[in-house]
Amino acid sequence: MSSRGTASLDTTVSPSAGARPARSLRSWLEHLSASGRVATIEKPVALKHELAAIAKKLDGSRAAVFVQPGGHAIPVVSGFMSRRAWIAEAMGVSEDQLLQRFREAAEHPLAWQEVPADTALCQQVVHTQGIDLHRLLPIPTHSEHDSGPYITAGLVIARNPRTGIQNVSINRIQVHGPDRMAILLLPRHLYAFQRTAESAGEPLDVAVVIGVDPLTMLASQAITPIDHDELEIAGALHGEPLPVVKCVSNGVKVPAFAEIVIEGRILPNVREQEGPFGEFPKYYSAREGREVIEVTALTHRAKPIYHTIVPAEMEHLLLGAIPREATLLAHLQRSHPNVKDVHLSVGGVCRYHLWIQFEKKREGEAKNVILCAFGAHYDIKQVVVVDTDVDVHDPAEIEWAIATRFQADRDLVVIEGAQGSPLDPSTTVGQPDDAPAHLQGISAKMGLDATRPVVYASHVFTRVRIPGQDSVDLEALVASDNAAFDNYLGDVHA
């Protein structure tokens, strides 16, 4: 068992009984396939660009399964969690309960359960000698200017060198040698672990886990304090402890039902060139020296499936959006209990633009909510606050609220020179290409209060509606053909 205590799952939003199709990647793919949501590509496809181009075309409509990727026997899947409704389905709740359910799982993690190696599917096949990742795995090259093949859907699991508690994140990983990879570590938990190990002159043991169910993928993106093991959040989302097994070449514990596990260590004081790579804002990030993983073992199921995420497409965007929305909602509600819902818009790459639904009671409150949102995450660049009659998940509704309830001289909040996302290319305008890191990502924040006044003259802000519009039953009303109308017109069609 993990070193943290078992917490019971005391939820107010419970998954519906029997609605647990996402126990493993395979059961989830079977579930999608049974409802026509899997497209199988039987023809051989090239790993360089072609596979990603096809997966991108299918993103958001069907998951893609490639059975002959680049001459490999291992199939590649992509896009199996690229709709908000599918993710809710995987959790067994309705879409409007998604954030609440994720939040409850993050607040009530469930300790994992270690299983013996001989029962762990992810260790059915073990390679420890002569590993050549390019030969053994179908690793695609995605975007036009990417430096080469990248692992984009690997859960990177490592232990805190100080406490031994595990952490899970997804990091882009460039595979530039048979057993050598470069990894992007932004300054969060994995980065902190690596720096602690490095300052002691030690490598950091890691496992890169490829091919797990949507709930374990989602849990990896939870925004938690350090020393909260995201595999325990995955357990809470599953409603039962996650079975884990110890790696064959180090002490990291990985989901036993995973398809593929690359074991290795991040080397101290070694950096190799990584990038360019097409990132989530739909621009490339630069080629720079990055930390290096030396591979020590590769284990997998007897017939494994390889998962790739096409960068900047819906699977990538939603994976980041849902855990963030859950955290942002909790953060806002602590100071402003009348915040009802939040949405990170797709046009804002599910990171930069936050829409907030708020039941305003007093004038000025919406501006406090805007300021609170800016403080919640440095990525937030624009905030729009709307009333409760506006659907916060519908871009047309948000634009309508801005068009009819917002005045720029009265309702606009602008903060200059704050910290923003370094991946937002507009934050580097006017800076030389080699600007030092502390000058990167400086961004203005913009908030729009698109709420109507608390008190307003009758009819001024009354939304037009037609009595009975919500209860119209078209199935019962609309005839199967136009015979009655044609009959009325007779032959007088001109």
Ligand SMILES: Cc1cc2nc3c(=O)[nH]c(=O)nc-3n(C[C@H](O)[C@H](O)[C@H](O)COP(=O)(O)O)c2cc1C
């Ligand atoms: C598809 C995908 C790719 C990501 N790539 C990176 C990356 O290359 N480097 C990074 O630091 N974070 C990356 N992230 C974000 C982290 O996985 C995420 O912030 C995670 O919650 C960090 O975990 P931690 O706070 O426990 O360290 C990526 C997220 C997704 C969904």
